Amino acid sequence: MNRREIPLIEMIDYGEEHLRREGFVVMPFDDSFKKDPMRMSPHYHDFFQVSLLTGRGRLMHDFRETDVTGDTLFFLSPGQVHTVRPAPGTDGTIVSFTREFLDDPSGKLLELPFYFATNGVPWLSVDPEHRAETRAIFDEMQEEFDAAKPGAAEILRALLHILFVKAARWYGAGEETVHARRSHVIVRKFHQEVERHFHEWQSLEPYAASLGVSVNHLNDVVRETTGESAGEHVRLRRLLDAKRLLLYSELSVSEIGYQLAFKDPSYFSRFFRRYEGTTPVEFRSQIREKYQQETG
DSSP: OOSSSOOBOOOOOOSOHHHHHHTEEEEEHHHHHHHOGGGGSSBBOSSEEEEEEESOEEEEETTEEEEEOSEEEEEEOTTOOEEEEEOTTOEEEEEEEOHHHHTOTTOHHHHSTTSSOSSSOSEEEOOHHHHHHHHHHHHHHHHHHHHOOTTHHHHHHHHHHHHHHHHHHHHTTTOOGGGGSHHHHHHHHHHHHHHHHTTTOOSSHHHHHHHTSOHHHHHHHHHHHHSSOHHHHHHHHHHHHHHHHHHHOOOOHHHHHHHTTOSOHHHHHHHHHHHHSSOHHHHHHHHHHHHHHHTO
16 A cells, blocks of 8 residues: 555445435446555445455455355445455445435434444355345346436335345344344344444443443343443444554554543553554554555
């Protein structure tokens, strides 16, 4: 990478302008990379994405990496550092959209298991029995976007909703009826509140109050469902933001600590070392060197 800072990449200039203004773009993988080669390097967005990768490739998502093959759905939330390395011959489609385009005032997007997922992974291997219908949805989105006829936005919005309902069904296949239990609802809402408020809420009291439960009950339910305490989830979310900022911002370590509500830079460094086994300065150097080497 020519720059040390990991870039924020805006929604790509592709297709009809009126659909881009509404907050939606769909385009083939190859066209995306040819139009903007920086997308081959680690970067992040301020919008959502769902991609279909057909073939072999390597995904990097917030410091987790995985090799994929076959048909894979890859879900990205705003702020998540990522890159896709498709193998030769791999095909795919990238769909970018804003929450405003999806028309989601009630926050249903956050209830999906693959956006802002705390415990789950943001990729899903599509079973062979579902590949034809998945590809058909992406093909229809591409056709509607390219044609840009009257009513295209409504059709594209509907196709996204259909894809999400089906993907959530496949994502949860084989799980017990935990989704119907109140404990699961509490944990899911807790994760949503953490995503919204982790910068300003470090104690559990405001989370418990927002969910209408006691702190003890919140801790018990979260630990029973996830294996970790509620407080640990808040700390891990702050840690993830620290790692993102160390990777793609030029803020100093002290400035990052203050931004994450650590009043003492030395406490922030101890907190970081406890989880990562290294100092923030060492982590920044190692992770940037790693991705600089991978991107040439």
